[in-house]
Amino acid sequence: MRGRLKIYLGYAAGVGKTYQMLEEAQEMKRQGRDVVIGYFEPHGRKDTIGRTDGLEFIPRRRVEYRGTVFEDMDTDAILKRRPQVCMVDEFPHSNIPGSEREKRWQDVQVLLDAGIDVLTTMNIQHLESLNDQVWRITGVRVRETIPDWVMQQADQVVMVDLTPRALLNRLARGVVYPPEKALEALKNFFQESTLVALRELALRQTAHEVEIRQVDYNSPGFQAVPADGDVTDEPPRSQERILIVVTADPSTAMLIRRGKRVADYLHADCFAVAVRTNWDRLEAASGERDAVERHLNFARNLHIEARLLGGHDVAKTVVEFARLNGVTQLFLARLSTGRWPAFGGRNLVQQVVRLARDMQVIIVADRSKQQAH
Amino acid sequence: MIPTTKRRSPEEILQQVQAEEDYEKRGRLKVFLGYASGVGKSFRMLDEGRRRHERGQDVVVGAVQPQRPPEIEALLSKLPVIPLQVVEGVAVMDVPAILKRHPGVCLVDGLAYDNPPGSPNHSRWQDVEQLLEAGISVISSVNIQYIDDLRERVARITGKYVSQTVPRSFLNSADEIVVVDAPPEMCITRSEDAEADARASSQAQKLSELREIALLLAADVVDRQLEQYLQRHGITQTFGAQERVLVCITPRANGAVMIASGRRNADRFHGDLTVAYVRQAEISADDQSALERNLAIARDANAHIEILDGEDPVETILQFARERGITQVFVGHSTQERWWERYTGTPLDRLIRGADDIDVRVFPH
Numbered sequence: 001m002r003g004r005l006k007i008y009l010g011y012a013a014g015v016g017k018t019y020q021m022l023e024e025a026q027e028m029k030r031q032g033r034d035v036v037i038g039y040f041e042p043h044g045r046k047d048t049i050g051r052t053d054g055l056e057f058i059p060r061r062r063v064e065y066r067g068t069v070f071e072d073m074d075t076d077a078i079l080k081r082r083p084q085v086c087m088v089d090e091f092p093h094s095n096i097p098g099s100e101r102e103k104r105w106q107d108v109q110v111l112l113d114a115g116i117d118v119l120t121t122m123n124i125q126h127l128e129s130l131n132d133q134v135w136r137i138t139g140v141r142v143r144e145t146i147p148d149w150v151m152q153q154a155d156q157v158v159m160v161d162l163t164p165r166a167l168l169n170r171l172a173r174g175v176v177y178p179p180e181k182a183l184e185a186l187k188n189f190f191q192e193s194t195l196v197a198l199r200e201l202a203l204r205q206t207a208h209e210v211e212i213r214q215v216d217y218n219s220p221g222f223q224a225v226p227a228d229g230d231v232t233d234e235p236p237r238s239q240e241r242i243l244i245v246v247t248a249d250p251s252t253a254m255l256i257r258r259g260k261r262v263a264d265y266l267h268a269d270c271f272a273v274a275v276r277t278n279w280d281r282l283e284a285a286s287g288e289r290d291a292v293e294r295h296l297n298f299a300r301n302l303h304i305e306a307r308l309l310g311g312h313d314v315a316k317t318v319v320e321f322a323r324l325n326g327v328t329q330l331f332l333a334r335l336s337t338g339r340w341p342a343f344g345g346r347n348l349v350q351q352v353v354r355l356a357r358d359m360q361v362i363i364v365a366d367r368s369k370q371q372a373h
Numbered sequence: 374m375i376p377t378t379k380r381r382s383p384e385e386i387l388q389q390v391q392a393e394e395d396y397e398k399r400g401r402l403k404v405f406l407g408y409a410s411g412v413g414k415s416f417r418m419l420d421e422g423r424r425r426h427e428r429g430q431d432v433v434v435g436a437v438q439p440q441r442p443p444e445i446e447a448l449l450s451k452l453p454v455i456p457l458q459v460v461e462g463v464a465v466m467d468v469p470a471i472l473k474r475h476p477g478v479c480l481v482d483g484l485a486y487d488n489p490p491g492s493p494n495h496s497r498w499q500d501v502e503q504l505l506e507a508g509i510s511v512i513s514s515v516n517i518q519y520i521d522d523l524r525e526r527v528a529r530i531t532g533k534y535v536s537q538t539v540p541r542s543f544l545n546s547a548d549e550i551v552v553v554d555a556p557p558e559m560c561i562t563r564s565e566d567a568e569a570d571a572r573a574s575s576q577a578q579k580l581s582e583l584r585e586i587a588l589l590l591a592a593d594v595v596d597r598q599l600e601q602y603l604q605r606h607g608i609t610q611t612f613g614a615q616e617r618v619l620v621c622i623t624p625r626a627n628g629a630v631m632i633a634s635g636r637r638n639a640d641r642f643h644g645d646l647t648v649a650y651v652r653q654a655e656i657s658a659d660d661q662s663a664l665e666r667n668l669a670i671a672r673d674a675n676a677h678i679e680i681l682d683g684e685d686p687v688e689t690i691l692q693f694a695r696e697r698g699i700t701q702v703f704v705g706h707s708t709q710e711r712w713w714e715r716y717t718g719t720p721l722d723r724l725i726r727g728a729d730d731i732d733v734r735v736f737p738h
Binding site: 198 | 551552581584589721722
């Protein structure tokens with residue numbers, strides 16, 4: 001049987017994710033379960049370090065990279081030790097180049113496949129589909145991301161909540177970072193409005209994660225108790241199908257993230273297509289081809305079925321494909337203003353809007369602009 | 374989109390100064406929000422009191438629940454307590470004694486309790502209001518089943534209907550709100566007994582629904598706080614975590630489909646729905662009645678309805694959308710393209726082009 005995954009979700013460093021995870025690990029140990037620490041990041045926080053007392057550590061793996069020795073989680077050693085439960089801090093971490101797997105979340109998949117339960121921590125900023133929104137709120141482009149489907153596979157997502165004011169107090173008392181680093185953090189990330197917005201994102205995401213895990217209303221074993229005699233009808237399962245139009249445009253990654261997020265929330269099917277126009281003839285198109293391939297692969301990594309279609313006219317090909325496949329919503333990126341055509345010409349957005357009159361067309365916002373404070 | 378600082382009138386500035394002064398004098402309210410008994414909200418409240426006490430703050434316990442597990446007793450033994458008074462067989466918080474003692478922070482559990490008839494305040498949350506006005510900060514905890522506008526929904530899930538409530542507005546006024554998010558047990562044990570399994574899974578389902586309500590309630594309160602914060606600092610909000618859908622209707626628009634879709638999107642994202650109409654001069658009687666039908670649909674969908682005035686409908690909609698922090702605009706397809714629009718672009722083209730940081734969803738006619 002596959003192991004179970006539990007994620008402790010926070011919205012900033014210092015809210016107490018690792019602490020709460022360790023509390024639970026201790027509790028499990030008291031109940032007689034075989035718990036080990038696969039990876040722990042102490043950050044010099046005394047309270048948190050104190051909570052590891054009595055728990056077994058699996059020694060880290062030492063890797064040399066470009067003349068420096070780094071330490072990382074030793075997945076093989078954990079597999080060999082075979083505990084029932086393994087605690088893994090910092091889920092979105094990227095492994096040292098040259099490691100067997102690129103990302104720590106992939107190592108966690110291996111542990112789960114081996115039947116080991118995993119407890120792990122992450123902040124909301126690292127969820128792939130929120131990447132652009134987080135960039136707007138914080139001005140930080142987060143590079144280490146967790147695909148949404150990985151979070152959806154978790155058996156549980158728990159919000160570790162602390163109010164921004166309490167967090168700022170902790171920071172001021174030096175609990176989170178040493179003084180120089182704390183000052184730096186206060187200037188950037190740890191502004192109250194930023195923290196409040198991130199916290200709201202985390203609360204809403206946790207609520208969403210709770211909702212999608214709810215058993216179907218109609219399943220046996222659940223009977224709603226209507227207080228006023230009304231029978232609450234659950235809306236029928238969505239028949240929506242979303243198609244994302246992939247191009248070489250740099251805004252495509254943002255489009256894919258947004259399309260996937262909407263699809264998840266609407267419980268809609270989600271596909272992506274790109275159109276190969278005259279790549280074979282044009283040498284100059286190789287850059288474009290690479291970009292399109294990259295974007296299609298990005299979509300596949302987010303578990304979106306992605307395809308490359310042949311055709312001369314992008315708008316026509318996409319709309320026909322959409323019709324044939326019963327698509328109800330077509331997602332497109334807006335083009336940067338410079339790409340709007342001169343008098344009389346029409347760009348892709350305009351062409352698709354005119355052709356696809358029997359379905360909804362969504363032109364996705366440019367969320368790449370940074371929010372000024 | 375760059376936030377702008379609004380120019381304000383002297384009256385507005387004075388009002389703000391007054392509001393800030395009142396805010397400074399008032400005690401701070403912090404609430405731990407739970408979704409079921411036993412998630413540990415009272416413990417979290419008392420534990421925070423203990424930590425503040427150890428850091429040298431002047432903390433007293435004003436009211437705790439009558440039944441107390443050992444870990445709660447242990448915390449209580451470390452804190453000064455102002456005992457409850459018993460009036461006509463009902464335990465009542467001793468407000469005069471607390472006011473006299475005037476601590477920095479007072480811990481108050483059981484917010485929804487009613488005081489006996491003839492008491493100065495009807496409910497305990499009003500006692501708390503009095504402490505806050507006197508400049509005493511309060512840390513409290515409450516279960517979502519006692520929030521007035523959630524009571525029905527929670528009762529539908531739990532089958533238990535409570536008679537005493539705390540108004541939502543009181544919760545909205547809290548300076549800080551914390552969700553105590555202890556999820557239902559990780560390992561629901563599978564047993565041989567199918568009936569017990571069904572009971573356990575039904576219980577887990579109910580808890581999960583309650584948990585979702587609590588998280589969304591906290592998110593709403595937090596969203597309000599973000600708005601207030603940005604207002605206090607004169608920033609027009611353009612970002613946030615909440616989805617806000619704006620459906621633009623015209624007499625000819627397929628209002629029923631657009632509004633239903635808007636409602637569904639807003640609900641799925643737990644967001645907000647507004648339906649707007651830009652007033653047009655001289656519309657036919659047919660159009661007028663079509664418009665009214667669409668507005669009636671909007672009312673039924675429980676949307677905020679806005680009638681906007683402006684020379685240029687596209688600009689009017691975009692400006693309104695920016696002011697309200699709209700994240701998705703829903704529009705109908707322009708009916709007929711006129712020959713010159715081939716060169717100037719249709720209103721729809723202009724809307725799409727102008728809405729660069731908002732999603733535009735175009736509906737077929």
